[in-house]
Structure formats: C-alpha cells, structure tokens
Amino acid sequence: MQSPTVSASPADTAAPSWKSDIVSGFLVFLIAMPLCLGIAMASGFPPVAGILTAVVGGVISTWLGSARLTIKGPAAGLIAIAIGAVQELGGGDMKLGYRRALAVIAVAAVVQILFAVLRSGKLGDFFPSSVVHGMLAAIGVIIFSKQVHTLLGVTPQSKAPFALLSEIPQSVTKANPEIALIGIVSLVLIFGHMLLSKKVAVLKRIPAPLLVLVAAVPLGLLFDLDHEHTFTWSQSAYTVGPNFLVNLPGNLLSAITFPDFSDVFSGVSLKYVAMFALVGSIESLLSAKAVDMLDPQKRRSDLDKDLLATGVGNLICGIFGGLPMISEIVRSSANINYGAKSKLSNFFHGLFLLLFVAFAPMLIHRIPLAALAAMLIFTGVRLASPSEFVKTFRIGAEQLVIFTFTLVVTLATDLLVGVAAGIALKTVVHLFNGAPLRSLFKPEIETHHADGRVVLRVKHAAVFTNYLTIKKHLLQQADAKYVELDLSHARLVDHTTMERLHELEHEFSQQGRHFRLLGLEQHRSLSEHPLSARKKPVDADLGLTN
Template sequence: MGSNLTQLPPAPASLSESGAASWKSDIVSGFLVFLIAMPLCLGIAMASGFPPVAGILTAVVGGVLTTWMGSARLTIKGPAAGLIAIAIGAVQELGGGDMRLGYRRALATIAIAAVVQILFAVLRSGKLGDFFPSSVVHGMLAAIGVIIFSKQAHTLLGVTPQAKAPFALLAEIPQSLSRMNPEIALIGLVSLVLIFGHLFLSKRVAVLKRVPAPLLVLMAAVPMGLFFDLDHEHTFTWSQHVYTVGPSFLVNLPGNLLSAITFPDFSDVLSGVSLKYVAMFALVGSIESLLSAKAVDMLDPQKRRSDLDKDLLATGVGNLICGLLGGLPMISEIVRSSANITYGAKSRLSNFFHGLFLLLFVAFAPMLIHRIPLAALAAMLIFTGVRLASPSEFVKTFRIGAEQLVIFTFTLVVTLATDLLVGVAAGIALKTVVHLFNGAPMGSLFRPEIETHHGEGRVVLRVRHAAVFTNYLTIKKHLLQQSGATHVELDLSHARLVDHTTMERLHELEHEFAQQGRHFRILGLEQHRSLSEHPLAARKKPAGANLGLTS
C-alpha cells in the first residue's frame, strides 16, 4: 500500500476528529485495552527472556509517544507474541548462557533493527506488506504459535524444562505433566479454562464481549496466588511429594519504572549472530506490523486507510527508543487493535490513553502487578499460541488450495526446525517452485509483461504470462498510476497462472477503489481452472488453452 494511496491529512487536522464527540469513547476503549495489554505485556516480556517491565515500557512508548507519529488511527502499538521466538533466541544466543548480557546485546540488535525500519519507511517500503505470500506468512505465524505453546506449557505447570528447541520442548510436556507443581498448575489450568471459556461463551452471551478475558483471569488467579501464599517461599506436601512455591512464581517488578531502564550493549553488534537478529527483528517485525495495520484498516467502521510508510516510521522510531531504554520491539498489534475497535475507539487517542493508563498503573501500583502469578500469564500466552496455530488455520488454508497447505506446512516445519528467517525464505522458495511447476515462465516471475490500453475514462491493463506474488508489486504500481481513470480493468486472459496472493491483493484493491468512488474490475478468468472452490484460489490455464499471446 504505502504512500501511493490517497494521502491522509496532517496530524493536527486528524486529531480534530478526536474532539468532544470521540475523546470519551477513546478513554473508555483505552482503559479496556489497558486491562488486556497489561498482563499480555508482562507475559510476552518474560517469555522473551526480558524483564517483565520491559513489555510495559514498550507499550508506554507505543501509546504515549508514537501515537502522534503514525497514521494508523485505531492500531494499538506494543510488544507482540509474534516476536517472542526472535527475542528469546537473541537473548540466549547473544548471551552464551548469561541472560543479563544476552538481554543487553539483544537491545542493541533491536536498536539497529529500528534504524533499518526507519530506512524502510524513508524508502517507502510499506508496500512490502503486499509482497509476502499469504500461505508463507500464516505458516510463520502458526510456527510462532507452536513455539509459544511449547515454552509456556511448562510455565503453566510450574516446571522448568530441560529442552530449548520447540520440538524437544513439545516432547518434554508429558514429563512436565508428571512433575507439575499442583498449586501452580491449578492456577494455570483455572486461568486456561477461564480464557477459553470466555471465547466460547462470548459467542452466545453478548455482554461477555465487553468484558476483557484477561481481567477475568486476573480476578481468579491473583486471589488464588494470595491463598497459596506465593509471596513467601515455603514447601507443601501433596501425594507424598514435597513441592516448593514462592515469589519466583510471581511477576517481579522493580520499585519504579526509571530504575528499570537498561542500556544496550553494542560490543557484539557486528557479529554474524547479531546481524542475523537485526535482520529478523527488522523484517519480521515490519511484516507483522504492516499486515496488522492493513487488517485493522479493514475493521475500521469508517473504512479509513493508513499511510503504511508513515506507520512504519512511527514503529521504527518507537523501537529505537525501546531498544535504547530496555524495552521489547513493538508492532501494530492485531489482537489489542481489534479489541480497541470492538470497545468503540474513534481515533488514535485510544492508543495514547492505553499507554497512559499503563504508565500510571506501573508508577503508582507496582505491588498489584507483583501479585500476578506467572502461570496465569502463561495461560494467556498459550491461548494466543493456540489461536495462531489452530487446526482451523490448516483447514482454511486447505480450502484455498492443497498447494497452499503444502507451502503453509513446509514454512511451519522449517521455521520450527531452524528459525523464522530461514522458514520464511524456505516458504517463499517453495512457492516459487510451485509457480514454475504450474506453468509460470521464469522470465515473468519478477518482470510481468503489462500492456496498457486507454479509453474515454477507462483504462484496461493486460497482464501476460503470470500474475503472481513476485511480480504483484509491479502490477499494483501500474494500476495505481491510473489515478485519472474512473474505470480500471485488469485483463488476465493472457496469464497462464494467477496465484492466491495476487487474487487476495486484487480483492483488497477492489475495495480501495470503491472507497475512492472508482471502479476496478478483473477480466479474463473464464478459461482458467480454479485450484479449489475458494473464491480467492489460484487460477491456472490448461496447457492447451489459448493464451492469445499474439493478439
């Protein structure tokens, strides 16, 4: 997307939309999102190998500071579960066993990655959100979900696992079940039942949709922690086994936010390992943030469109501040953003208020946060992980096409076996091979052959050979250049292959044209065979069909 779309008004004018008619709604939505964000920020930070307060710091920066820079009006910026795997990997690899050193060196990679994100924004790379294939992105997110589940299942049971890698952590779950700490596991299981029960019941009881599920979990878990006296280390006997509980099973916060500020260690920032994590933070963080901002735009009741380059700039600046002060990397986070819209947010002030409430709570009530059991945070993260890697994601992907499921699964498995960067690269490589197998000429993969035919108030663009994810950005550029035409048509009758990513992006573009009072239409798919019954499935022209390449 990016700046090729209709330009948004400058910040001072856009803030006028949040006057007396909307600021009250933004305070309410900001407060409700704060209730969701606080435990998630703590949990994400701890799962990432960072101090718990680092997650709060990131959300405060994302809300109080970057609100005034980004154009994505209804997004909530803060730490994301999708970056946990990268963050914990950076801490462990860069620290070489010293978690404190790894944390400070990880901060350095976050700061450098933030500079790269700022450079992306300056170079108007917001359009990169349209490049990555949907099946690869969803496979990556599913892998992140599995990684989160594999780590947090042990925390929920009150057990420290021996394994580090995702597959080994999954294999160790039965052993952790046999060694679980009964009191901690009870808190975790009750939290898990509450959060999944809320999901189930809120579909049937409308009023529950207004009650944040994390709030219900805290209302149960905190009293249970007090009942089990987790504030003081002690032992208890259960079924002839002696177990230890104490403050180590609770969130640990510093006395104040200023004392939590930690400066990065740049001593190892030019090493190969550091540069790998710089690339992963910059690329994966940018992709996730751009995709989330696009998804939130689709949910916006007013259907406003964001300048993704401007939003990426705000994210980069926010990440630079977080990296220099001890915070996690931030993105435009989809779960909190969708909740923000559900709770009635009208403008970007809701993001500001969510950050302000977090700042005030940490400043004036840190002891309340200290009462939160880690098992309750683990339950919330497991919920997030299960949603990312839900069996329904496999079913939805298969319905789009069997080849999409192969790419999705391949990306997931390679990511779990290696890391996110290798997994995404492997998924893209496999999708490219699938396109070649389905008849896309090698020469057209990156340079589509496009003819433009002008008429009175009407433009027809004809794409030859292939319209696939690798050349979609060029196709979109040609389409957006026709800003003076009321009617724009894309003729795909001469394309051997039109992939799912292109079909999905063209569908989004159709909505964007409609919001501008213009018409966009796709032509020439009558002779193509759909690879599934899904309306956005890939289309392939049979080998003997007329491509009309001489017309």
C-alpha cells in the same frame, strides 16, 4: 509505496470523541498489561520491558503514525526472535544477552526507519499469505511449547520447540499442583470466555485477561506465593514462592537498561537485526492493513508513515530497555470493538499503563506467572489452531503444502530460514504450474485506453513476486474512474495476487472509483475458494500474438 489515499469523510474531519477513546483505552489497558508482562518474560526480558514498550507505543509513537485505531506494543509474534537473541548473544548469561539484544533492537529500528524513508510499506504486499501464516503458526507452536511448562510450574530441560513438545508428558507428571491449578483455572476461563462470549453478549465487554486476573491473583494469595515454603501433595514435596510471581523493580527509573553494542556487528547479531527488522515490519504492516479493513469509517493508513512510527518507537525501546513493538492486531481489534474513534485510544492505553506501573507496582507483583502463561498459550493456540490448517487447505492443497513446509522448517531452524524456504517452495510451485521463469519478477503489461476506461493486460503470470509491479501500474492510473485488469493472457494467477487485488478493489471503491478483473473465464480454480489460484490449461489460447 503508500496505499491509495482516500478523501476525508465528515466523520473523519470532525472532532474525535475523546470520551469513547478514554473508555476504549482503559479496556485495552486491562488486556495489554498482563499480555505485555507475559510476552516480556517469555522473551527472556524483564517483565517491565513489555510495559515500557507499550508505554512508548502509546504515549510517543501514537503521534508519529497515521494508523488511527491500531494499538502499538509488544507482540507474541516476536517472542521466538527475542528469546533466541537473548540466549545466543548471551552465551548462557541472560543479563548480557538481554543487553546485547537491546543493541540489536536499536539497530533493527534504524533499518525500519530506513525502510520507511525509502517508502517500503509496499513490503506488506510482497510476502505470500501461506508463508506468512505458516510463520505465524510456527510462532504459535513455539509459544505453546515453552509456556505449557510454565503453566505447570516446571522448568523444562530442553530449549528447541520439538524437544519442548516431547517433554510435555514428563512435565505433566512433575507438575506443581498449586501452580498448575492456577494455570488450568486461568486456561479454562480464557477459553471459556472465547466460547461463551459468542452466545452471551455482555461477556464481549469484559476483557478475558481481567477475568483471569480476578481468579488467579486471589489463588496466588491463598497459596501464599509471596513467601517461599514447601507443601506436600500425594506424598510428594513441592516448593512455591515469589519466583512464581511477576517481579518488578521498585520504580520505573530503576528499570531502565542500556544496550551493549560490543557485539552488534557479529554474524549472530546481524542475523537477529534482519529478523527483527523484516519480521517486525511485515507483521506490523499486515496488522495495520487488517485494522484499516476493520475501521467502521474505512479510513486508510499511510503504511510508510506508520512504519516510521514503529521504527522510532523501537529505537527508543532498544535504547532504554524495552521489547520491539509492532501494530498489534488482537489489541487493535479489541480497541475497535470497544468503540475507539481516533488515535487517542492508543495514547490513553499507554498512559494508563504508565500510571499503573508508576503508582501500583505491588499489584502487578501479585500476578502469578502461570496466569500469564495461560494467556500466552491461548495466543499460541489461536495462531496454530487446526482451523488455520483447514482454512488454508480450502484455499488450495498447494497452499497447505507451502504453509506446512514453512511451519516445519521454521520450527527446525529459525524464522528467517523458514520464511525464505516457504518463498522458495512457492516459487517452485509457480514454475510447476506453468509460470514462465522470465515473468516471475518482471511481468509484461500492456495499457489500453478505451471508452473512458483504462485496461491493463498482464501476460504470462500474475504472482506474488511480480505483484508490486502490477500494483504500481494500477496506481499510476490515479485519474481514471474505471480501471480494469485483463488476466486472460496470464497462464497463472496465484492466491496472493487474487487476495491483494480483492483488497485493491475495496480501496478503489472507497475512493468512489471502479476496479474489476477480466479474463478469468478460461482459468481453472485450484479449489472452490473464491480467491484461490487460477491456472489456464496448456491447450487454452493465451492470445500472446495479439
């Protein structure tokens, strides 16, 4: 189901300002280049694979999608899936695992294309917010648990997130002083930039990754990381060398790697096909929706068309050796802040990456891995920061329980099991809060026409599992200028539905139409948050006999 379309504004039909898009594309390129390298290496892929993905996302996928200001490329949110695929499918052979993971990415891309053809962009509205954020927080913990060791210049013994976290004190005592110095300086710069840019306006125009590279590359040259040697610090000997720097092939053509389809229909491969297809699609759809909300011109994307562009891009990446791509929210937000006006900004960002890798690969080789680790740690901390727990608790204590449960199960198992467990728990919570089992997936909806208005009355429950049906009924009223949703007969309205209805109200407003909620006066909010779940007391009149 595609989102409601909005008539084009004069600003939208005017010729795009390509000059603004070139400037924005260049600044996003400065952010994207080190992140693409770091995400690729953290995923068990060659560093150039991340660049390849961003190039395909910018130069090719730009013209297939409708999202005007999104930046497509590799995302930290898929690191956990990618590294898991490489390790499991390779059975200890990382090169074989990489080629088999490419086959999985190609098959998952075909699934994404089928999603788009079947108009499954509506999937972005199905998954509960607390479950999605719990999954993202788990990804943040996984990124942090792996990259902190790289930042310190230590190779950990463990692979599982909890074990990696417990190994951090040991890595701190064994840290390579020169590598750790580069990592800590990079970490201070990137977090310092985040704090100071709120007070110093000029810093907002300077990409934080650029500051990190300006400091880290000279430090790498000072420590002569390009040549393997040993040094003594505090009576202990340490070794440094090119293995602490980014390693790129001599040219792009030699970087092309073809997939190995020999194991693509095994149980393990199919598990990762499902992970890449579902998690990648959900992240991309949610990011595209978020970017639409940030668009100064309030333009809306066709999510099915954007999912098609992502699927086609991923198919190309899987065939030629790249990581999976999504519409990436952090780079897209930066794109808007830098003044992007159209999809040309994504194209230019990809073009600059292509030119840089083609003509200046030795400059990339000078980047210390510890600096890339610092950037990824920053991303991981933001995904799983304490503020995420606080924000979730403010929405409702039950949301924090679901969020935390999803996070812990994901860390203990994998993303697919974690998300499924979170959805199952949320369903149980709805039943506990009085939602009838029969209404969880099939809401009872009555439609009334009165005084030029259309009123839809939802009975029993309005929750994430039946929201898509509710939205379908609302969108069927395309000719109505005034649409109202009466929830007075619903025992429970969950947070995800409240959040989605709030977004829908905004979309109606952009169309010059009016949408409002009715009948929540007798419901009790589960927190003081304006979009918290609403529960009607058992002794309240539901009016179901009317």
